[in-house]
Amino acid sequence: MKITIIGTGYVGLVTGACLAEIGHDVFCLDVDPRKIDILNNGGVPIHEPGLQEVIARTRSAHRIRFSTDIAAGVAHGDVQFIAVGTPPDEDGSADLQYVLEAARNIGRTMDGFKVIVDKSTVPVGTAQRVRAAVEEELAKRGLAGSDEHGFSVVSNPEFLKEGAAVDDFMRPDRIVLGSDEDEAGLRARELMKRLYAPFNRNHERTLYMDVRSAEFTKxxxxxxxxxxxxxxxxxxxxxxxxxxxxxxxxxxxxxxxxxxxxxxxxxxxxxxxxxxxxxxxxxxxxxxxxxxxxxxxxxxxxNDRQKDVLVRKITAHLGEDLGERTFAVWGLAFKPNTDDMREAPSRRLIAELLRRGAKVRAYDPVAIDEARRVFAIDLHDEAEQLARLTFTKTQNDTLNGADALVVVTEWKAFKSPDFVHLKSVLKLPLIFDGRNLYEPEAMAELGIDYHSIGRPYAQPSQPPVDPSGHA
CATH class of the missing domain: 1.10.1040.10 (N-(1-d-carboxylethyl)-l-norvaline Dehydrogenase; domain 2)
Structure with missing residues (x-):
């Protein structure tokens, strides 16, 4: 089948690549020429394990292409997936401007029956708004109500975990499809059934329901x-x-x-x-x-309060004034196997440490570049604070000159460090663990002052001495 994916973010790029992998002819459309240039030059604008390999295979098989040409994208696909961003608006509601603009673009140039699939996470009632946007554009063209330019809007929410999105798509635990019961809706359901047939060969994974229930399910x-x-x-x-x-x-x-x-x-x-x-x-x-x-x-x-839990533990141990302290921070992305810094707890932690006068040396296996970008934005009015934030090339580099280590993201590389080396390099053998990666009793036996979340404190075998002279 011919498929168009509108939007090459996490959802759109994974959806397009995986559908191409199972044999569909996929056109990935994005209005951002920077993203399309990266993809056409063999790169991937996001970090997602396995995604680059899938794209390379499907590109060499001529089953996937990337373009900013809206008209060509609409003309290509019998099924049009809308997979653009829905960022939170100021009042907390989902901002649907990109979804509705994608719908208008379809209505402006579509020719022949189209299935329009809301893949983006959207609130209940969005399909109705998408339908209205398409109908408005068709009316401008004098094609409203034309059987030749019929369409149906389907809700097909994604259930992908960042860091495991390719595997989640290729081995889904369920496929949710919401469609109407009219003639166009039933036709759309049959097309979507054909689209997802390879995933249902062993047993039926598709859950059919009305559009609003599908939107609500996500x-x-x-x-x-x-x-x-x-x-x-x-x-x-x-x-x-x-x-x-x-x-x-x-x-x-x-x-x-x-x-x-x-x-x-x-x-x-x-x-x-x-x-x-x-x-x-x-x-x-x-x-x-x-x-x-x-x-x-x-x-x-x-959740908002929990993002300060590490700062509370740090200040309870070292005092409110951290002006003479340096902290090593392991982990910046909100979770492992991604470079996504959106709403990451590390952002709140580091901002609070810097505000209290500390220096921070931070490391993440893949999110350094994205972290540089977001902290430049977060601290754009705080040049002096930004100057006290350093990103290092390795996790061990963060320890040089640091008073304590703070673990924020549970990357595998952080689970079994060289504790002897860590203890010898830190000014204080002090760890604040925001992911409970280590065992308190084992840390105590090593003479490490270890503070985790919700676990009993174990007194180190050798009480640490603070070289700064602080209590």
Missing amino acids: YAANAMLATRISFMNEMANLADRVGADIEAVRRGIGSDPRIGYHFLYAGAGYGGSCFPKDVQALIRTASESGHNLRILEAVEEV
């Missing part, structure tokens, strides 16, 4: 996962106070099949492009409908 899924994370962070904060071990608690409750282990890890808060934005958007949707989502309002509040 938000509900992300809201549930965000709720689990904030719940465990609340429990971890209480565990700190009562002396319980949140890791033991996690195993205890996760063994219940009604609960399970997924998304039950305590940490420094969630970030990224989905959970913060989608929770806010769902809260806003409820508000516009005259309803309050008390649980999700609490989830958002807990």
Whole structure:
């Protein structure tokens, strides 16, 4: 089948590459010439494991192309995937300007029946707005109601985890398709069924429903996962106070099949492009409908507060004034296997350390370039603070001259460091672990002063001496 993907971000690029991988003829469209130039020169504008290899294979097989030519993109695909960004607006609602502009572009140039697929994460009712935008453009062309220029809008939300998006797409646990029950909708459903047929050969993974339910499903899924994370962070904060071990608690409750282990890890808060934005958007949707989502309002509040948990632990141990301190920070991206810095807990942590006068030496395996960009924006009015932020080439380089290590992202490279070397280089054998990567008792035996989240503190075998003279 001929497919057009509008938007070459995480969702669009992964969707286009994977559909080309299973044999479809894919046209990837983007209005950003920089992205298209990168792709046409063999690069990939995002970090996603396995994606570059899939694109290389499908390009050599002539099953994928990249262009800024809107008319050519609309003409190419019988199925038009809208996979553009839906950033949060000032009031927390999803900004649909790019989705609706993509819909208008389709209406301006389409010729023949089109299935228009909302792949972007969009609030309930967006398909109706997309339909209206297309119809408006067709009316301008004098083609409103034309059978020859018929179309149907389908909701097909994505369920991709950054860092594992290719595998998630190629081995989906479910495919959600929302369509209308009219003639055009049934025709669209048959085309989408053909499109996804390779994924349903062993067993049926597709869930068919109405459009609004499909739109709602995506938000509900992300809201549930965000709720689990904030719940465990609340429990971890209480565990700190009562002396319980949140890791033991996690195993205890996760063994219940009604609960399970997924998304039950305590940490420094969630970030990224989905959970913060989608929770806010769902809260806003409820508000516009005259309803309050008390649980999700609490989830958002807990997560916002949790992003300061490491700073609270640091200042409780070293004092509010960090002007003579240097911190090594391991991990900048909001999660491993991505360079995504959107809503990353590291941004709040580093900003607070710098505001309190500290110097920061930071490292991430893939997110350094993106981190330079976002901190230049975050601190554009704080040149003196920005000057105290250094990005290093290796994780060990961060330790040079540092008083303490702060772990923010659970990259595999950080899970088994050389603790003997780490202890010898740090001014203080002091670790603040925002992802509970290490065992408190093992750290204590090594003489490392180790502070995690929701786990009992173990006194180091050799109490550290602060060379600065601070208590």
